[in-house]
Amino acid sequence: MTAYVRSAPGTYVWLLILFVTTVALHHMSPQFEQTFLRHRSTNLRELSSRPVHAFVASALWTDGGHWLPYAGLYTVFHAQAERWLGTARWLAVCVAAHVLATLAGEGALLWAIRDGAAPYSAVNALDIGVSYALAGVVAVLTYRIAAPWRPAYLAVVLPVYTLPLTAAPTFTDVGHFSAVLVGLACRPLTRGRGKTRNPKETAPSTSG
Numbered sequence: 001m002t003a004y005v006r007s008a009p010g011t012y013v014w015l016l017i018l019f020v021t022t023v024a025l026h027h028m029s030p031q032f033e034q035t036f037l038r039h040r041s042t043n044l045r046e047l048s049s050r051p052v053h054a055f056v057a058s059a060l061w062t063d064g065g066h067w068l069p070y071a072g073l074y075t076v077f078h079a080q081a082e083r084w085l086g087t088a089r090w091l092a093v094c095v096a097a098h099v100l101a102t103l104a105g106e107g108a109l110l111w112a113i114r115d116g117a118a119p120y121s122a123v124n125a126l127d128i129g130v131s132y133a134l135a136g137v138v139a140v141l142t143y144r145i146a147a148p149w150r151p152a153y154l155a156v157v158l159p160v161y162t163l164p165l166t167a168a169p170t171f172t173d174v175g176h177f178s179a180v181l182v183g184l185a186c187r188p189l190t191r192g193r194g195k196t197r198n199p200k201e202t203a204p205s206t207s208g
Helices: 002-006 009-026 030-038 044-049 051-058 068-085 087-115 120-124 131-144 149-166 171-185
Strands: none
Touching: 002 009, 009 068, 009 087, 044 051, 044 087, 044 120, 051 087, 068 087, 068 131, 087 120, 087 131, 087 171, 131 149, 131 171, 149 171
């Protein structure tokens, strides 16, 4: 287990940070927690005043204070992607998905505010957490899977992120879908990294 954790250092350092910040959230009153998180959110107000801080801080907290599910998701998806791509490429996918999906989601919200479909108070809407980066990594792992299983994987992933767009989508739904598109667009980062072996392929002969 220790060797597995060492093989994906970025994943488990990030997970450790989330554990610490989640514990911190549990020591806050509900009212203070919401105010505290809004100042670390990628909402329109924070993005317009201090965008770099917003992007970094929002990736270090979870909305709702539940850490254990992320431990499983990080192990299943992030750790696999980091071990496959290497830490630098994996981090590039995470950053691209987190930043671009946030801009897409908040851009959709800004459009809705200007059209009168959302109230002006939505500029302070809470938009925090690690789900955009996770969605991007889930998508890029498509290229880890060899035929004939790749279409089956996509057939599961795409509905999860597209169905919420079909009925009263929120800006976070737009963000998650955008993150998947970003992950799929990161295919150049996967070149030379290999794929999961097709089970129908026969093992190479060792006979002379």
